Amino acid sequence: MTVAIDVAKISLTYGKVSVLKDVSFTVNPGEFFVIIGPNGSGKTSLIKSIAGIEKPQHGRIDIMGRPLSGYGRKALARKVALVPQTAPADFPFTVAETVLMGRAPHLGLLGLESESDLKIVRQVMVFTGVAELADRKIEHLSGGERQRAFVARAVCQSSDIILLDEPTASLDLAYQARLMDLMEALKNDRGATIVMVSHDVNLAALYADRLLLLKDGQIMSQGRPADVLTYETLEKVYGCTLLVDQSPLGDFPRVTLVPGKFNPFAGSG
Amino acid sequence: MTARPNKLLLRMAVVSAILLVTLVAALLMGLSLGSTHAGFDAIVKTLRGHNSSDPMLRAIVWHIRLPRVLLAALVGAALSAGGLVFQALLRNPLAEPYILGISGGSAIGAIIGIILGFSRFPGVTVMAFAGSMCTLILVMIISSGQSILKKDSLLLAGVMVNAFCSAVIMFLLSITQDARLHNIIFWLMGDMSMTDLKQVGILSAILIPGFILIFCLSHAMNLLLMGREMAMSMGLRLKTITVTLLVATSFMVSATVSHCGLIGFVGLVIPHLLRMVLGPDHRVLVPACILGGGAYMVFCDLLARTLPQQGEMPVGVITALIGAPLFIVLLKRSNR
Numbered sequence: 001m002t003v004a005i006d007v008a009k010i011s012l013t014y015g016k017v018s019v020l021k022d023v024s025f026t027v028n029p030g031e032f033f034v035i036i037g038p039n040g041s042g043k044t045s046l047i048k049s050i051a052g053i054e055k056p057q058h059g060r061i062d063i064m065g066r067p068l069s070g071y072g073r074k075a076l077a078r079k080v081a082l083v084p085q086t087a088p089a090d091f092p093f094t095v096a097e098t099v100l101m102g103r104a105p106h107l108g109l110l111g112l113e114s115e116s117d118l119k120i121v122r123q124v125m126v127f128t129g130v131a132e133l134a135d136r137k138i139e140h141l142s143g144g145e146r147q148r149a150f151v152a153r154a155v156c157q158s159s160d161i162i163l164l165d166e167p168t169a170s171l172d173l174a175y176q177a178r179l180m181d182l183m184e185a186l187k188n189d190r191g192a193t194i195v196m197v198s199h200d201v202n203l204a205a206l207y208a209d210r211l212l213l214l215k216d217g218q219i220m221s222q223g224r225p226a227d228v229l230t231y232e233t234l235e236k237v238y239g240c241t242l243l244v245d246q247s248p249l250g251d252f253p254r255v256t257l258v259p260g261k262f263n264p265f266a267g268s269g
Numbered sequence: 270m271t272a273r274p275n276k277l278l279l280r281m282a283v284v285s286a287i288l289l290v291t292l293v294a295a296l297l298m299g300l301s302l303g304s305t306h307a308g309f310d311a312i313v314k315t316l317r318g319h320n321s322s323d324p325m326l327r328a329i330v331w332h333i334r335l336p337r338v339l340l341a342a343l344v345g346a347a348l349s350a351g352g353l354v355f356q357a358l359l360r361n362p363l364a365e366p367y368i369l370g371i372s373g374g375s376a377i378g379a380i381i382g383i384i385l386g387f388s389r390f391p392g393v394t395v396m397a398f399a400g401s402m403c404t405l406i407l408v409m410i411i412s413s414g415q416s417i418l419k420k421d422s423l424l425l426a427g428v429m430v431n432a433f434c435s436a437v438i439m440f441l442l443s444i445t446q447d448a449r450l451h452n453i454i455f456w457l458m459g460d461m462s463m464t465d466l467k468q469v470g471i472l473s474a475i476l477i478p479g480f481i482l483i484f485c486l487s488h489a490m491n492l493l494l495m496g497r498e499m500a501m502s503m504g505l506r507l508k509t510i511t512v513t514l515l516v517a518t519s520f521m522v523s524a525t526v527s528h529c530g531l532i533g534f535v536g537l538v539i540p541h542l543l544r545m546v547l548g549p550d551h552r553v554l555v556p557a558c559i560l561g562g563g564a565y566m567v568f569c570d571l572l573a574r575t576l577p578q579q580g581e582m583p584v585g586v587i588t589a590l591i592g593a594p595l596f597i598v599l600l601k602r603s604n605r
Contacts, residue, residue: 093491101495157503
């Protein structure tokens with residue numbers, strides 16, 4: 001079976017700063033794969049490299065068995081969709097028009113869509129829960145609503161792989177759950193491969209098939225949530241006091257932050 | 270659903286048809302009004318080559334007014350489309366070739382060409398294009414090549430380059446002492462009076478392929494508004510498209526600058542007005558800006574040559590007098 005994403009020994013530097021060092025891992029088709037790690041650990045650079053936006057100086061990335069560099073932009077967009085961390089807030093189009101733009105890699109030069117494209121758009125808007133926002137303009141939405149519209153746009157791309165960079169950051173609890181459920185449904189029902197960057201280790205533990213833990217551009221650990229989210233590993237990587245036990249929901253690790261002794265005013269009189 | 274394919278095509282057709290009628294009406298007005306008035310039917314007769322028409326009117330229409338209104342339409346179309354392209358590329362509604370110093374650079378090139386005594390085409394046009402490319406490259410280098418779409422750095426670099434260009438223009442004017450000085454100053458402010466059908470033909474051969482190219486990239490311009498990462502992830506060849514649009518637009522702008530100097534505000538006013546009425550879809554806006562910008566410029570040029578009791582004024586004065594206050598009103602309203 002070909003793997004969906006094969007990352008082999010990639011290294012990426014910006015100028016003199018090395019952000020990814022010799023990173024290798026594979027993601028299987030239909031897997032829910034979550035990348036975690038502290039701030040500045042290279043998570044976003046990694047996901048952008050898989051999306052073909054950053055070009056690692058060393059190593060190679062294969063997407064669905066073919067080297068990333070061998071894809072044209074449009075062909076790659078039919079395989080890989082991306083929900084970036086930052087999206088423009090002043091986008092003047094309506095939600096319906098924005099979601100429709102997700103069909104761009106399947107359309108010709110002027111982006112004239114067919115009836116079947118519109119059918120896909122309508123379906124996606126309903127099951128991503130943005131149908132009621134259809135005629136609102138993106139620039140008039142709240143951060144969470146905007147995020148949902150851009151996620152719907154990525155789903156509409158009908159790609160095998162969906163990359164999401166901290167998609168739950170601006171969502172309330174209900175929509176966090178809804179987004180994660182949506183991704184799981186895409187995985188189970190459509191065989192989509194989900195790769196997500198997240199800060200929320202507990203959310204990751206509940207949904208991920210496998211986790212990748214990064215620190216300073218290097219892989220610290222990868223595997224099933226129960227294997228990665230251990231007290232020893234997390235404390236070493238994050239450098240703070242944590243409590244790891246089992247979630248009351250079942251066989252998932254649960255990470256609790258233990259308030260620390262850090263006092264910014266200590267010694268200032 | 271706001272964007273059914275047949276609906277989109279219908280909207281493009283309806284908007285283009287309305288603006289085309291406006292453009293034709295403006296052209297006819299431009300042909301009939303002036304120091305010698307003539308009715309529309311006399312104009313149409315003359316254009317269709319009726320021998321019965323007045324030979325004097327025939328000379329005025331064919332040798333003076335027709336080249337002039339066509340030039341105005343082409344220049345207005347190019348400047349409006351150019352403004353629209355820059356606003357999409359920089360994701361900034363205040364962008365325009367002028368703000369980036371592209372026009373200033375073309376003007377420097379063109380003035381050097383005029384001082385050296387080159388003919389308008391190809392000499393001055395090539396010099397103007399070279400000037401615009403120099404400023405474009407300079408702006409890119411200052412804002413560091415790869416971050417083409419980071420709007421603040423590019424805009425700031427443009428402002429600096431533009432200020433520098435103005436200084437160089439002033440310097441060139443101050444060392445030009447003879448009769449050419451008056452010509453240069455008048456041309457610089459936007460002058461449509463010195464043209465003939467051959468020049469118009471050359472200009473349209475440059476601009477019309479440019480219009481077609483920009484229209485073909487209109488959906489890409491929609492995607493560009495989503496920002497670098499999302500646009501790329503949706504299959505947009507960002508660098509290729511950005512460079513193609515920048516070079517094509519700069520070339521079009523330098524062609525207009527070498528013909529009739531610096532004409533400001535058209536590239537801001539027309540895209541803004543049309544966007545307010547028609548919405549943000551570039552597939553509708555590109556043809557609308559080309560036709561609407563053409564009509565607007567013909568109208569401005571008509572004012573420039575009919576308002577003064579004697580002689581005429583540069584059309585750049587009219588576009589600035591109309592454009593600047595209108596722009597301030599638009600700005601105030603959008604801030605509310």
